[in-house]
Amino acid sequence: MKRGSSIGLFGRFGRSEDLKRLDEALRRCDVHPMTLKEAVKLAAVSLMKDEEGGGEPPPFAYPPAAELLAYCVMGPDPFAHANGEAALARVEGRVERALEEDGTLDTKLILLAITSGVIQPSVVERFGLEAG
Template sequence: MFGLFGLFGKSKQMTALEAELRDAGLHPQLLQDSIKLTMLRLLPEGGKAARPDELRGAAQLLAYCILGPQDFAEATSVREKETVERRLDAVLDHPESLDSQIVLLALKTDNADPAVAERFEVEE
């Protein structure tokens, strides 16, 4: 994921994920590297086989979970917010899906916005 001991820089997958997170309104430096690495590992073949739209969708979902609905909409658009919210509606019906795992990642690392935690009835 990262170059050997940081000598060669970040992997292409990590760089692409960070760019998508930034586009979704979440500065990548606000996230621990372990969370970003876990995100990549959730994607097909550690992100190596992820299509650009899959990577973008995963980054948007994580950003929404961390920023919350209002900040996410301000950073992207109301249309993007509504798209992510439709995906969140399906999370409970598909507990093994990538989306469910991303939401769980945000919740379990205590990075989820209170509105998102409340939506999934998680007590802090």
């Protein structure tokens, strides 16, 4: 039986495992999960599930998604400071590829960051991003 994502309720029902994994992956990228709207995280996990054909994403799928979201939320300089130049080059390469390849998970995560208003203006400017 497929279980949906859950943010918990009044401390009585716990967060779903998928959101816990995304939160932990965000922490590893130096983004406190509370700084990202729950709706954005739920949408990100939903996109990841769509990528898996509706099933649960494997544990190794969370760090790359979190890394891309962290870059969008932090911007290039803070991201590089927290995660290193190699991570910056890797994630910026992913953004460039996402702009060339329509419909990828990375493309969808970037669009999510744009439409939800969590993307840094420096990222928008750097890549000339726009929704639509």
